[in-house]
Amino acid sequence: MARSNPSIDAREFSQLLKQAGEFDKKLTNQLRRNLRKAAEPAVKDVQSKLKGPPPSAASNSRRITRYVNKTKRTKTGVDENGKGVFTVTKSIVRESFSVREALARGTSLAVTKAKSGGRVSIKTSPRLLPANRRVMAKAYNKESWRHPTFGNSEVWHEQSGNPYFGAVILEHRRALAAAVERALDEAVDIVAPRTGRARRVR
Numbered sequence: 001m002a003r004s005n006p007s008i009d010a011r012e013f014s015q016l017l018k019q020a021g022e023f024d025k026k027l028t029n030q031l032r033r034n035l036r037k038a039a040e041p042a043v044k045d046v047q048s049k050l051k052g053p054p055p056s057a058a059s060n061s062r063r064i065t066r067y068v069n070k071t072k073r074t075k076t077g078v079d080e081n082g083k084g085v086f087t088v089t090k091s092i093v094r095e096s097f098s099v100r101e102a103l104a105r106g107t108s109l110a111v112t113k114a115k116s117g118g119r120v121s122i123k124t125s126p127r128l129l130p131a132n133r134r135v136m137a138k139a140y141n142k143e144s145w146r147h148p149t150f151g152n153s154e155v156w157h158e159q160s161g162n163p164y165f166g167a168v169i170l171e172h173r174r175a176l177a178a179a180v181e182r183a184l185d186e187a188v189d190i191v192a193p194r195t196g197r198a199r200r201v202r
Contacts, residue, residue, distance in 0.1 A: 031187045035111045038179030039120050042172035043109050046124065049168055050104040055160035064129065065096050099136050102128040103164075106137075120180065124165060141165050 072089045079085055097105070106125040126134035139145040142161040149155040 031183065032111045034183035034186060035120055035180060036109060038176060038183055039109045039122060042169055042176055043107055043122055045168050045172065046107050046122070046164055047104040049162065049164040050100045050107070050124075052162075054100065055162050063096050063098050064102065064133070065094065066128075068093050068095055097128070099129065099133065099140065102126070103137055103140065120176075122169065 070091050070093045072091070073086045074089065075084050076087050077085045103124055103126065106127055107123070108125070109120065109122045112119050112121060124137055126137040129136060139147075140161045141163050143163065144158055144160050146156050146158050149157045
């Protein structure tokens with residue numbers, strides 16, 4: 001799994017979320033939303049890199065098929081109390097995707113708070129891939145890698161990768177840090193008058 005954790009001052013982040021939550025849950029959600037918004041361009045660029053053409057026609061060309069249980073609720077009317085009446089339909093849906101598409105779908109971000117502090121975390125998870133292909137999350141993030149040809153350990157093949165994570169995140173490092181600072185400043189500007197907390201000095 002590829003992961004990046006742009007840092008935020010741990011004590012300040014936790015204290016801000018705590019103070020925001022004491023006054024208004026909407027304020028807490030706004031802070032989280034602003035931090036997510038700050039990181040979204042980096043996530044989208046990682047996904048775009050993965051969805052782009054592979055470095056060679058043979059790279060990860062084999063598609064993966066899986067079957068997923070889907071549940072759909074459809075409103076069919078209302079009962080005598082005015083409450084909605086729904087029918088539930090279950091079906092099995094066939095999905096087909098490439099390794100690159102699976103990694104793009106597995107790329108996400110999260111804003112977390114813990115005793116150790118806060119974190120804006122961007123990661124690419126291979127969870128959609130079969131267990132024997134999850135190593136591709138790391139392999140495809142390299143310029144190239146070697147693997148046995150059709151499982152034959154005596155014959156190895158070198159395949160091109162397409163570094164999609166670290167380099168892309170680094171391109172956003174300054175912009176992301178500045179956007180996170182703005183999100184924290186905005187939260188402090190709202191919280192400070194209510195708590196007597198000094199505004200941030202940058």
